[in-house]
Amino acid sequence: VQLVDAARGGDTRAIARLLTLVESGAAGLAQVSSALMPHVGNAHIVGITGAPGVGKSTTTSALTRALRDQGKTVAVLAVDPSSPFSGGALLGDRVRMQGHATDPGVFIRSMASRGHLGGLSAATPQALRVLDACGFDVVLLETVGVGQSEVEVIGQADTVLVLLAPGMGDGIQAAKAGILEIADVFVVNKADRDGAAATIRELRAMIALGTRAPTAWKPAIVSTVATKAEGIDDLLAVMDQHRDWASRSGDLEQRRLQRVVREIEALAIDRVRERLGGAEEHARAVLAGRIDPYRAAELLTYSL
Amino acid sequence: VQLVDAARGGDTRAIARLLTLVESGAAGLAQVSSALMPHVGNAHIVGITGAPGVGKSTTTSALTRALRDQGKTVAVLAVDPSSPFSGGALLGDRVRMQGHATDPGVFIRSMASRGHLGGLSAATPQALRVLDACGFDVVLLETVGVGQSEVEVIGQADTVLVLLAPGMGDGIQAAKAGILEIADVFVVNKADRDGAAATIRELRAMIALGTRAPTAWKPAIVSTVATKAEGIDDLLAVMDQHRDWASRSGDLEQRRLQRVVREIEALAIDRVRERLGGAEEHARAVLAGRIDPYRAAELLTYSL
Numbered sequence: 200v201q202l203v204d205a206a207r208g209g210d211t212r213a214i215a216r217l218l219t220l221v222e223s224g225a226a227g228l229a230q231v232s233s234a235l236m237p238h239v240g241n242a243h244i245v246g247i248t249g250a251p252g253v254g255k256s257t258t259t260s261a262l263t264r265a266l267r268d269q270g271k272t273v274a275v276l277a278v279d280p281s282s283p284f285s286g287g288a289l290l291g292d293r294v295r296m297q298g299h300a301t302d303p304g305v306f307i308r309s310m311a312s313r314g315h316l317g318g319l320s321a322a323t324p325q326a327l328r329v330l331d332a333c334g335f336d337v338v339l340l341e342t343v344g345v346g347q348s349e350v351e352v353i354g355q356a357d358t359v360l361v362l363l364a365p366g367m368g369d370g371i372q373a374a375k376a377g378i379l380e381i382a383d384v385f386v387v388n389k390a391d392r393d394g395a396a397a398t399i400r401e402l403r404a405m406i407a408l409g410t411r412a413p414t415a416w417k418p419a420i421v422s423t424v425a426t427k428a429e430g431i432d433d434l435l436a437v438m439d440q441h442r443d444w445a446s447r448s449g450d451l452e453q454r455r456l457q458r459v460v461r462e463i464e465a466l467a468i469d470r471v472r473e474r475l476g477g478a479e480e481h482a483r484a485v486l487a488g489r490i491d492p493y494r495a496a497e498l499l500t501y502s503l
Numbered sequence: 504v505q506l507v508d509a510a511r512g513g514d515t516r517a518i519a520r521l522l523t524l525v526e527s528g529a530a531g532l533a534q535v536s537s538a539l540m541p542h543v544g545n546a547h548i549v550g551i552t553g554a555p556g557v558g559k560s561t562t563t564s565a566l567t568r569a570l571r572d573q574g575k576t577v578a579v580l581a582v583d584p585s586s587p588f589s590g591g592a593l594l595g596d597r598v599r600m601q602g603h604a605t606d607p608g609v610f611i612r613s614m615a616s617r618g619h620l621g622g623l624s625a626a627t628p629q630a631l632r633v634l635d636a637c638g639f640d641v642v643l644l645e646t647v648g649v650g651q652s653e654v655e656v657i658g659q660a661d662t663v664l665v666l667l668a669p670g671m672g673d674g675i676q677a678a679k680a681g682i683l684e685i686a687d688v689f690v691v692n693k694a695d696r697d698g699a700a701a702t703i704r705e706l707r708a709m710i711a712l713g714t715r716a717p718t719a720w721k722p723a724i725v726s727t728v729a730t731k732a733e734g735i736d737d738l739l740a741v742m743d744q745h746r747d748w749a750s751r752s753g754d755l756e757q758r759r760l761q762r763v764v765r766e767i768e769a770l771a772i773d774r775v776r777e778r779l780g781g782a783e784e785h786a787r788a789v790l791a792g793r794i795d796p797y798r799a800a801e802l803l804t805y806s807l
Contacts, residue, residue, distance in 0.1 A: 229797035236792045324796070452790075459786035459796065464779055466800030471775050471807070475768055482763035486756075488540045492628070492763065493533035496770030503775070503807060 203234040206333050214306060214333055221325040222310055232325060238332035240455075242274075243442050246356030247341045253364040254388040257425040259341050263299055265431045271336035276326055277309040278342050278352050306335065321469070323355050324462045350381060355458060357451055358441045360434075362386045363402070365394035382418050383441050386434060390422035416444055476502050507538040510637050518610060518637055525629040526614055536629065542636035544759075546578075547746050550660030551645045557668040558692040561729040563645050567603055569735045575640035580630055581613040582646050582656050610639065625773070627659050628766045654685060659762060661755055662745045664738075666690045667706070669698035686722050687745050690738060694726035720748055780806050 202220075205213035220231060245262075249255055263273045299305040310326060323340075330338045342352050353359055361382035385402050387395055399420055406418050419437045423430035445451035481495040490498075506524075509517035524535060549566075553559055567577045603609040614630060627644075634642045646656050657663055665686035689706050691699055703724055710722050723741045727734035749755035785799040794802075 229795060232795040232797055236789075236795050239792070240790070455790060456783065456786050459789045459799075460782045463785055463789065463796050463799040463803055464776070464782050466796055467779060467782075467803040468772055468776060470800060470804050472768070472772060475771060478764045478768050478771075479760065481767055482760050485540075485763045485767065486544070486759060488543070491533060491536040491540050492767050492770055493536055495763075495767040496774060499767055499771040500774050 200230060200234045203231060203332070206329065207238065209303070209333075211303070211306060214329065215308065217329045218308055218310070218326055221329060222322050224322065228325065232328065235328050235332040238334075239328050240331065242327075242331040242335050242338045243438070244327055244331070244338045244340060244355065244357045245438060246353040246359040247339060247362065248353045248359070249362030249364075249386075249388075253362040254425050255341055255362055258360075258362060258386065258388055258423065258431075259339050260298065261423075261425045261428045261431045262339060262434065263305055264428070265435055266337050267299075267302065267304055269435070272304040272334065274306040274330040274333070274335040274338045275308070276323075276330065276338060276340050277307075278311075278323060278340065306330070306333075321462075321465055323352050324458065327355055353381060354461075357445060357454065358438055359383045360386050360438075362388050363398060364389040365392045365398045383416060384434070384437050385418055385420045387420065387422045388425050390430065391424050395422065414448070416441060416448075416450065471503065474503060475499055504534060504538045507535060507636070510633065511542065513607070513637075515607070515610060518633065519612065521633045522612055522614070522630055525633060526626050528626065532629065536632065539632050539636040542638075543632050544635065546631075546635040546639050546642045547742070548631055548635070548642045548644060548659065548661045549742060550657040550663040551643060551666065552657045552663070553666030553668075553690075553692075557666040558729050559645055559666055562664075562666060562690065562692055562727065562735075563643050564602065565727075565729045565732045565735045566643060566738065567609055568732070569739055570641050571603075571606065571608055573739070576608040576638065578610040578634040578637070578639040578642045579612070580627075580634065580642060580644050581611075582615075582627060582644065610634070610637075625766075625769055627656050628762065631659055657685060658765075661749060661758065662687050662742055664688045664690050664742075666692050667702060668693040669696045669702045687720060688738070688741050689722055689724045691724065691726045692729050694734065695728050695731075699726065718752070720745060720752075720754065775807065778807060779803055 202213050202217055206217050217231065220228065247255055247259055247262075259275055259277075263275060266273045299307065308326075310322065327338060327340065340353065340356050359381050361384070363385060365387065385406075387398050387402070389395070399422065402420050406420075409418075411417070419441070421430055421434045421437050423434055425431065442451070445454070478499055481490070481498050484490045485492055485495050506517050506521055510521050521535065524532065551559055551563055551566075563579055563581075567579060570577045603611065612630075614626065631642060631644065644657065644660050663685050665688070667689060669691065689710075691702050691706070693699070703726065706724050710724075713722075715721070723745070725734055725738045725741050727738060729735065746755070749758070782803055785794070785802050788794045789796055789799050
């Protein structure tokens, strides 16, 4: 709790230590969490996702610079659900973000999943709460890759940016499969390359075909060349528009509510998991062909 | 249950329909599962994983051909936990496997995660049980990518092959981070390329540094050029050796037991999840800053 005070006072090392605590799932987290609660809810949490190679890190870096120019403080949380196997990509990101290393208004941290699946989905809301409570105006939540776990992570954001680049082959193809539902803003990065107009056309067609409610937010499309900071101001403006719309429409509140519902359900299930006993005995019966796994699961829940 | 009989009789469409049922998590699965139980436990389930580009599909195809030459029947289950966003890779795999399309001793199926995380980890054991009960001698379980969800999927195998290729940069680097624990056999594919010897040397050093118990299986290393079917017979021999060792040492039984424990725990948790009520009320209290998420989770479990 002293740590929370220090972190809120702007002590970078205290923030980093809190995040390590969160990442490791250490005991005492409930206490930390409780101390953070009065201070959360102010940061604009912006998710950034997209296939490898579309320029997520460069865009994150350009956004950070532009937000700093507006006088806003920025925290970057790069999350890699595909770890423990990779990690390299995140290291690369950190290096590319070095331009902000000496700026006290910028905090950068990467987080990888340690151990069990779901560990990261559990740690992310806590980590965002730390950064939010520490007073950052904007938290950029960057995920590596676009798999199912990434969708869970990015679902923690108030505004979701999905990055695409022309000529990435199955960019739009991939998008069709599931990105439409989570994107608030499509960012066509590397827009100075051949095929950018086609990508935008396909996106428009896809959005037109979407089945969102008429009152829902219509995903915006912004073209950028992140390496030259082109289009970044437009992107910031659209991000603000979405945030304003979400506040006014009640979408933000609804999204945050659903987020907390998922979070506490997951925590509750962790508690239940610890109480499940006798699984091995039932598993032996399954292996012997005496019962099927569904029946075994039923028997197992009786132990609760 | 009629479907189970038809599938066991070798009706390919019945097998496909059973797998669709499993994938969709449809009701009535318990009944299907129960009908399968007496017939499972005979197939050798071989997991094949590795980073994109190491030649998983080619190796799977070459293994299939070699196993067919030995008179064994083969089912290939290609699983992509990173869907709903991709899917393209799997389609490519299917096309490459077309050489086996007319062989009734080969069954090929790809499976993607539909909807919630964990759906695929839940569906995979059921799908393997279907293929096992249908009498395939070997089931090749191929995963796309090497993330955390892939590790969960590949953990369903009796024998795990981890594929590497020379000159993939961080191949070994990645391996260090977590592959060592799950690999029974390292396959250095594209072994005719520069750097193969170095890759093997690094693998040997890594295995020597490992902390496995002296009685445990020491991961084997096999060099292959899957496109020319070179080394595939060696690989088959090592796969058989591992299977024999696992049977004799009790490792196979232990692995299968742990697998079923995880499966029925997951099913039990699904049942519990449905019974968790009132999450939204507690979530509102969290958003209002009145309680922290841990306390909310505690309150939620009281409802069970």
